[in-house]
Amino acid sequence: MEDSKKVITASKGLLQSEELYQYILETSVYPHEPEPLRELRMLTATHPRAMMATAPDAGQLMAMLLKLVNAQKTIEVGVFTGYSLLLTALSIPENGKITAIDVNREAYEIGLPIIRKAGVEHKINFIESEAQPILDKLLKDHGNEGSFDFAFVDADKVNYWNYHEKLMKLLKVGGIVVYDNTLWGGTVAMPEESAPEDMRANLLNICLSPESQTYFTRFGTVPVQEVKA
Numbered sequence: 001m002e003d004s005k006k007v008i009t010a011s012k013g014l015l016q017s018e019e020l021y022q023y024i025l026e027t028s029v030y031p032h033e034p035e036p037l038r039e040l041r042m043l044t045a046t047h048p049r050a051m052m053a054t055a056p057d058a059g060q061l062m063a064m065l066l067k068l069v070n071a072q073k074t075i076e077v078g079v080f081t082g083y084s085l086l087l088t089a090l091s092i093p094e095n096g097k098i099t100a101i102d103v104n105r106e107a108y109e110i111g112l113p114i115i116r117k118a119g120v121e122h123k124i125n126f127i128e129s130e131a132q133p134i135l136d137k138l139l140k141d142h143g144n145e146g147s148f149d150f151a152f153v154d155a156d157k158v159n160y161w162n163y164h165e166k167l168m169k170l171l172k173v174g175g176i177v178v179y180d181n182t183l184w185g186g187t188v189a190m191p192e193e194s195a196p197e198d199m200r201a202n203l204l205n206i207c208l209s210p211e212s213q214t215y216f217t218r219f220g221t222v223p224v225q226e227v228k229a
C-alpha cells in the first residue's frame with residue numbers, strides 16, 4: 001500500500017490504558033507465570049529500583065522465543081535481581097548455559113536464593129563486570145563465534161550498538177537477540193525536543209536502524225540473518 005493511503009489506526013496499536021495492561025496481566029500473564037518467577041517478582045517489588053526488572057508480559061514473550069529457537073547457549077547483559085535470567089534458566093534445557101553479565105553482583109544476590117531453590121543455578125555463569133570486555137573475551141575464543149542461540153540485552157543503552165556488533169559475531173545464524181526498551185517509554189515517536197534529554201531516540205540508534213525488523217511493546221528482536229562464509 002502506498003504511504004499516502006495508509007490509515008493510522010491508533011486504537012489497534014500498543015496498549016491504550018493502564019487498566020487494559022492490568023487486565024492482561026491478571027487474566028493472561030500472572031496465571032501462566034511459574035512460581036519461582038512470581039516469588040522473584042514479589043521480592044524485587046520491594047527494591048528501590050524495582051522498575052528496572054523485566055516486565056512479566058515481556059518475559060513470557062521472551063520465554064516463547066527461547067523455546068522457538070530451542071535455545072541452549074545464551075548471553076544476558078544486564079541481570080539486576082535476575083527476573084529475565086531466571087526465566088531464561090527455566091526455559092532452556094537441563095544442559096543449557098547462560099553467560100550472565102552485570103556490573104553489580106549485589107542485586108543478583110538478592111534473587112540468587114530463589115534461583116537456587118528453582119534448581120537452575122547450574123545453568124548460570126554470572127560474571128560481575130562491564131559487559132564489553134567480557135564480550136571481547138568471548139570473541140577471542142574462536143569456538144564461541146556463531147555459537148550462541150540467544151542473547152538478551154537490558155543494560156546501558158548508549159552501548160547497545162557496541163553490544164550489537166559483538167553479538168552479531170557470537171550468535172549463530174537463525175539465533176535471536178532481544179533488546180529491551182527499544183521504544184524508550186514511547187519517546188522514540190516524540191518530536192526530539194519534547195523527549196527528556198537522556199531519553200532521546202539517538203541513544204537508541206540500533207532500534208531505528210533497518211537491521212531491527214520486529215518490534216514489540218517493550219523490546220525489539222533482531223533475527224541473525226547474515227550468511228557466514
Ligand SMILES: C[S@@+](CC[C@H](N)C(=O)[O-])C[C@H]1O[C@@H](n2cnc3c(N)ncnc32)[C@H](O)[C@@H]1O
Pocket residue numbers: 052053054077078079080081082083084085101102103104107129130131132154155156159
Ligand atoms: C534494567 S536492569 C536489568 C533488568 C533485568 N534484565 C531483570 O529482568 O531484572 C539493567 C542492569 O544493567 C546493569 N548494567 C548497566 N550498565 C552495565 C554495563 N556497562 N555492563 C554490564 N551491566 C550493566 C545494571 O547494573 C543493571 O543491573
